[in-house]
Amino acid sequence: MFFEGSEKKAEIIIDPSFGSLLELPVSFWENIVGLAKADILSSIDNEHCTAYLLSESSLFVWQHKVVILTCGLSTLIDSICALIDTVGSPNILGVTYQRKNEYLAHLQNSTFEQDIQVLRQKVPGSACRIGHLDTHHHYIFTSHSSVALPYQDNRYELLMYHISGPIAQYLTTADQSIEKIAQLLQLDKLFNGFQLDAHLFNPCGYSVNGIKGDEYFTIHITPQEKSSYVSIETNVDLHLQPINITAKLLALLQPQSWDIKAFNSDIQTGEIPENICLGHCFYSLKQGYNIQFSHYQQICSEVLTPEFM
Amino acid sequence: MFFEGSEKKAEIIIDPSFGSLLELPVSFWENIVGLAKADILSSIDNEHCTAYLLSESSLFVWQHKVVILTCGLSTLIDSICALIDTVGSPNILGVTYQRKNEYLAHLQNSTFEQDIQVLRQKVPGSACRIGHLDTHHHYIFTSHSSVALPYQDNRYELLMYHISGPIAQYLTTADQSIEKIAQLLQLDKLFNGFQLDAHLFNPCGYSVNGIKGDEYFTIHITPQEKSSYVSIETNVDLHLQPINITAKLLALLQPQSWDIKAFNSDIQTGEIPENICLGHCFYSLKQGYNIQFSHYQQICSEVLTPEFM
Numbered sequence: 055m056f057f058e059g060s061e062k063k064a065e066i067i068i069d070p071s072f073g074s075l076l077e078l079p080v081s082f083w084e085n086i087v088g089l090a091k092a093d094i095l096s097s098i099d100n101e102h103c104t105a106y107l108l109s110e111s112s113l114f115v116w117q118h119k120v121v122i123l124t125c126g127l128s129t130l131i132d133s134i135c136a137l138i139d140t141v142g143s144p145n146i147l148g149v150t151y152q153r154k155n156e157y158l159a160h161l162q163n164s165t166f167e168q169d170i171q172v173l174r175q176k177v178p179g180s181a182c183r184i185g186h187l188d189t190h191h192h193y194i195f196t197s198h199s200s201v202a203l204p205y206q207d208n209r210y211e212l213l214m215y216h217i218s219g220p221i222a223q224y225l226t227t228a229d230q231s232i233e234k235i236a237q238l239l240q241l242d243k244l245f246n247g248f249q250l251d252a253h254l255f256n257p258c259g260y261s262v263n264g265i266k267g268d269e270y271f272t273i274h275i276t277p278q279e280k281s282s283y284v285s286i287e288t289n290v291d292l293h294l295q296p297i298n299i300t301a302k303l304l305a306l307l308q309p310q311s312w313d314i315k316a317f318n319s320d321i322q323t324g325e326i327p328e329n330i331c332l333g334h335c336f337y338s339l340k341q342g343y344n345i346q347f348s349h350y351q352q353i354c355s356e357v358l359t360p361e362f363m
Numbered sequence: 364m365f366f367e368g369s370e371k372k373a374e375i376i377i378d379p380s381f382g383s384l385l386e387l388p389v390s391f392w393e394n395i396v397g398l399a400k401a402d403i404l405s406s407i408d409n410e411h412c413t414a415y416l417l418s419e420s421s422l423f424v425w426q427h428k429v430v431i432l433t434c435g436l437s438t439l440i441d442s443i444c445a446l447i448d449t450v451g452s453p454n455i456l457g458v459t460y461q462r463k464n465e466y467l468a469h470l471q472n473s474t475f476e477q478d479i480q481v482l483r484q485k486v487p488g489s490a491c492r493i494g495h496l497d498t499h500h501h502y503i504f505t506s507h508s509s510v511a512l513p514y515q516d517n518r519y520e521l522l523m524y525h526i527s528g529p530i531a532q533y534l535t536t537a538d539q540s541i542e543k544i545a546q547l548l549q550l551d552k553l554f555n556g557f558q559l560d561a562h563l564f565n566p567c568g569y570s571v572n573g574i575k576g577d578e579y580f581t582i583h584i585t586p587q588e589k590s591s592y593v594s595i596e597t598n599v600d601l602h603l604q605p606i607n608i609t610a611k612l613l614a615l616l617q618p619q620s621w622d623i624k625a626f627n628s629d630i631q632t633g634e635i636p637e638n639i640c641l642g643h644c645f646y647s648l649k650q651g652y653n654i655q656f657s658h659y660q661q662i663c664s665e666v667l668t669p670e671f672m
Contacts, residue, residue, distance in 0.1 A: 186524070
């Protein structure tokens with residue numbers, strides 16, 4: 055019973071002169087996600103965003119931006135390349151592409167290094183690994199951009215490993231419900247007023263997308279006991295929220311270890327379970343990104359240096 | 364500049380009725396290690412043991428026991444199978460086969476899981492992983508044995524990652540010498556009275572075998588800056604030594620993290636650098652092995668459960 059929950063992630067920002075991505079038909083996105091070996095299961099939308107729930111995570115489409123996450127053995131790089139080809143490289147303002155070390159990297163269809171060889175044929179960019187190879191590490195490609203990005207692009211990711219406690223236990227039981235999981239995770243408090251779209255996988259696994267205006271969040275749970283993984287990603291400004299979302303989720307899901315990646319955002323601290331920060335990194339890219347990565351374990355701290363490749 | 368220092372290791376104990384392994388010619392062992400993609404570089408011997416220094420680590424041969432370690436992209440499983448075939452499965456009293464998570468597992472020619480599928484066709488046995496997939500973990504196969512092993516079989520391994528400090532720096536310089544490294548590592552104090560056989564690799568890397576009576580130790584150093592790794596393995600009874608070998612090597616090489624594996628041996632504590640034990644495991648096998656595994660990082664502790672496969 056193993057499933058690789060760890061996601062490959064991309065954000066693509068296009069030049070408004072291309073037109074609105076929201077006007078592209080569902081069939082277009084079906085084709086795009088199909089290239090990653092994923093299917094569209096359902097969608098929700100508002101005037102700013104369409105959020106697709108995928109068989110392998112999530113796709114968010116705004117007028118001039120796409121965020122896509124795919125897990126398992128998906129081949130996200132193929133989707134990214136097809137999307138860049140459709141929009142045309144000159145219309146690409148920015149691309150970030152990320153991978154986190156997988157539990158079973160040798161099963162993946164490609165390595166990050168191979169992915170960026172392909173990607174660099176479409177858009178020039180820099181890539182690095184943050185963290186040592188023998189522990190939690192994070193790969194990121196960011197395209198070189200000659201123009202300023204059109205708005206503040208922020209993103210916050212909390213990745214939790216080896217969850218425990220009553221909610222973790224519930225998530226592996228046979229008779230779960232979407233409603234009960236939303237209630238256990240207190241989604242109405244954490245993301246008040248968000249329109250939700252959730253899916254339960256068989257035999258286990260849970261995904262939820264949420265949108266409100268141009269804000270989004272997405273949570274994916276791989277509850278399998280020996281390789282459990284929960285990811286949350288959002289562009290919500292966490293410091294404007296009445297609740298410490300990081301602390302709350304850590305308290306609820308009680309992971310053995312967790313990572314936080316923050317793009318143009320601060321890492322939420324305070325009220326979080328007793329922990330050691332095994333490694334942390336802060337660096338700035340000339341494209342306007344401030345990136346932070348920290349790796350924590352339950353119950354000191356190495357400054358990691360980005361290793362550019 | 365990457366080299367996979369992490370070793371695959373095997374110990375094979377044979378029935379004395381087969382005869383003495385020391386009587387097999389060097390050409391036999393050349394062929395055995397050749398199957399793992401390694402070459403014999405040099406050797407030393409005494410009346411109990413012949414120690415071969417390999418292009419990819421070490422081979423120790425006693426009358427009725429073999430210990431072999433190979434690193435890089437070596438295919439140790441092929442050597443093990445050929446040796447079992449030569450001796451004959453009924454003459455095998457015990458086999459242990461181990462792998463530690465590699466820095467770049469996807470480059471390996473086989474996974475541990477694949478290896479033991481092959482091995483189990485020769486000798487039945489149990490296999491497990493100790494440690495979570497997303498951090499330091501250790502795989503071990505131990506053969507089922509219907510007879511008691513002929514003597515107390517003990518082994519101690521200290522695996523050091525991301526070494527630092529003056530000795531680490533010296534180990535990456537161009538003009539190293541075997542004598543200077545032995546002096547820096549204080550080998551004459553740590554292993555007093557041992558006959559030594561050492562080799563310096565190009566552009567860097569150091570191996571040394573030592574034997575005294577039926578005791579052995581071997582140290583392999585992969586000093587490459589972003590993926591440095593130093594292993595030491597010995598059957599010396601550490602508690603009978605005038606010096607704490609673990610503490611001394613940790614102080615000299617200043618690793619960011621380290622693992623200790625002990626077979627029928629206690630983990631040396633005391634006087635070691637300030638650290639956290641991120642995970643530890645103790646378990647007993649009915650074949651008569653008590654196995655301990657602990658993973659430490661510089662400056663609490665999870666009890667890990669063996670996951671049998």
